[in-house]
Amino acid sequence: xxxxxxxxxxxxxxxxxxxxxxxxxxxxxxxxxxxxxxxxxxxxxxxxxxxxxxxxxxxxxxxxxxxxxxxxxxxxxxxxxxxxxxxxxxxxxxxxxxxxxxxxxxxxxxxxxxxxxxxxxxxxxxxxxxxxxxxxxxxxxxxxxxxxxxxxxxxxxxxxxxxxxxxxxxxxxxxxxxxxxxxxxxx
Amino acid sequence: xxxxxxxxxxxxxxxxxxxxxxxxxxxxxxxxxxxxxxxxxxxxxxxxxxxxxxxxxxxxxxxxxxxxxxxxxxxxxxxxxxxxxxxxxxxxxxxxxxxxxxxxxxxxxxxxxxxxxxxxxxxxxxxxxxxxxxxxxxxxxxxxxxxxxxxxxxxxxxxxxxxxxxxxxxxxxxxxxxxxxxxxxxx
Numbered sequence: 338x339x340x341x342x343x344x345x346x347x348x349x350x351x352x353x354x355x356x357x358x359x360x361x362x363x364x365x366x367x368x369x370x371x372x373x374x375x376x377x378x379x380x381x382x383x384x385x386x387x388x389x390x391x392x393x394x395x396x397x398x399x400x401x402x403x404x405x406x407x408x409x410x411x412x413x414x415x416x417x418x419x420x421x422x423x424x425x426x427x428x429x430x431x432x433x434x435x436x437x438x439x440x441x442x443x444x445x446x447x448x449x450x451x452x453x454x455x456x457x458x459x460x461x462x463x464x465x466x467x468x469x470x471x472x473x474x475x476x477x478x479x480x481x482x483x484x485x486x487x488x489x490x491x492x493x494x495x496x497x498x499x500x501x502x503x504x505x506x507x508x509x510x511x512x513x514x515x516x517x518x519x520x521x522x523x524x
Numbered sequence: 525x526x527x528x529x530x531x532x533x534x535x536x537x538x539x540x541x542x543x544x545x546x547x548x549x550x551x552x553x554x555x556x557x558x559x560x561x562x563x564x565x566x567x568x569x570x571x572x573x574x575x576x577x578x579x580x581x582x583x584x585x586x587x588x589x590x591x592x593x594x595x596x597x598x599x600x601x602x603x604x605x606x607x608x609x610x611x612x613x614x615x616x617x618x619x620x621x622x623x624x625x626x627x628x629x630x631x632x633x634x635x636x637x638x639x640x641x642x643x644x645x646x647x648x649x650x651x652x653x654x655x656x657x658x659x660x661x662x663x664x665x666x667x668x669x670x671x672x673x674x675x676x677x678x679x680x681x682x683x684x685x686x687x688x689x690x691x692x693x694x695x696x697x698x699x700x701x702x703x704x705x706x707x708x709x710x711x
Contacts, residue, residue: 370568370586381557381568385694391638391707392694398644399557399693446709447633447649451578457585462634462709506586507572507579520578522633522649 344437346452346515347409350426352377358430359473365512366432368456368505372403373432379403388465400504401461406433406450407500408441418494419487421478428473431500435517442498447522449506456509461502466495531624533639533702534596537613539564545617546660552699553619555643555692559590560619566590575652587691588648593620593637594687595628605681606674608665615660618687622704629684634709636693643696648689653682 350360353375372379383400385392392398407426412434416424426434435441448460471491475484483490537547540562559566570587572579579585594613599621603611613621622628635647658678662671670677 391636391705392642392644396642396694399646399691401646401693445633449578455579455583457579459586459588465710504586506588507583518578523652 342438342519344408344435344441344517344519346433346511346513346517347436348426348434349511349513350432350434351375352430352432358469360427360430360432362427362513365510367508367510368404368458369508370505371400372505376404376432378405378432402464402502403505404432404458404503405430405464405500406435406441406503407431408438409434409436410439411441411498411500414498415491415495419474419490420481420483421474424474428477429470429499433511438519441500444501444519445522449520450503451518451520452509452511452515454509454511454515455507456505456511457507458503459506461504463497464499464502466492466499468492470495529625529706531595531622531628531704531706533620533698533700533704534623535613535621536698536700537619537621538562539617539619545656547614547617547619549614549700552697554695554697555591555645556695557692558587559692563591563619565592565619589651589689590692591619591645591690592617592651592687593622593628593690594618595625596621596623597626598628598685598687601685602678602682606661606677607668607670608661611661615664616657616686620698625706628687631688631706632709636707637690638705638707639696639698639702641696641698641702642694643692643698644694645690646693648691650684651686651689653679653686655679657682 352360366373371381380400382397385396412424444460446462450458468488471488475487539547553560567587569584572583599611631647633649637645655675658675662674
């Protein structure tokens with residue numbers, strides 16, 4: 338089997354506050370075929386939005402953006418690019434913080450993340466950055482010398498580094514500390 | 525929007541006979557989030573099989589192989605390679621026969637096929653050939669000089685040409701004669 342590598346789950350996070358996409362850390366989640374129950378991105382379907390201009394806005398489409406993952410390495414590169422000490426996965430609304438995959442964002446669509454419980458996620462492609470996380474960064478760093486520019490700068494700096502979106506292929510538990518096998522599609 | 529090209533639906537086919545994967549032509553189908561209702565590959569989930577060695581056989585996993593599509597051009601290339609006049613989509617168990625996309629099998633995972641009704645399918649990757657269609661070819665061509673070798677030869681000749689598997693992103697009608705827009709993922 339083409340297992341390219343393994344990586345590690347440094348944090349598991351959920352967005353359960355209806356007022357914000359910012360996530361908070363938990364020890365583990367039990368994913369089903371809609372994602373993380375109770376998370377704002379959970380569902381078998383979701384309304385088409387600005388990322389799906391090929392469908393009328395609001396049309397129910399299959400939810401391929403159930404979870405999002407970022408890497409420790411890419412978060413640090415974004416922080417360096419913005420002149421910040423750190424960019425936390427919470428501020429990006431990420432559900433998984435992974436280490437050991439420095440170029441997580443380049444993982445091809447169709448790659449699988451396989452967890453010790455037997456749970457499996459499928460990479461649905463790059464999570465293209467929007468301005469909202471930069472707005473969170475600006476609120477949290479009132480003394481930043483380029484504070485007003487952070488939303489735009491975030492989109493520039495985070496391109497190609499903002500991680501991936503995933504959907505659930507096989508339900509199961511995902512926990513902090515898990516070793517994750519990465520299975521690459523054959524081409 | 526990155527519409528690379530368009531292609532055309534030359535045939536719509538379904539597998540409704542429980543005894544065979546061979547498909548038959550219909551004028552149109554109405555797909556839902558499980559695929560083509562009544563088709564043998566329909567379902568939100570399916571049991572893991574030999575194509576998913578990372579999961580225990582029989583485990584329910586999300587069904588990413590709801591429909592399969594082949595191209596007129598690649599079917600002819602397979603026929604030429606096997607010394608046959610034609611290889612019909614029926615014999616491959618295909619649900620869609622497309623023209624105008626000579627390298628359909630190379631379409632990347634995440635590419636979308638968008639139909640006039642508004643229906644949308646997502647490419648889930650190459651459909652890697654197995655021996656079963658070659659066994660059908662051998663039954664149908666009793667006088668072929670290399671009849672006994674057709675199952676093995678099919679796997680060799682059809683590699684990279686056997687089309688793709690797809691899942692439904694947005695339900696709707698797919699009909700013979702449809703012009704299909706192909707939307708490629710950004711990378």
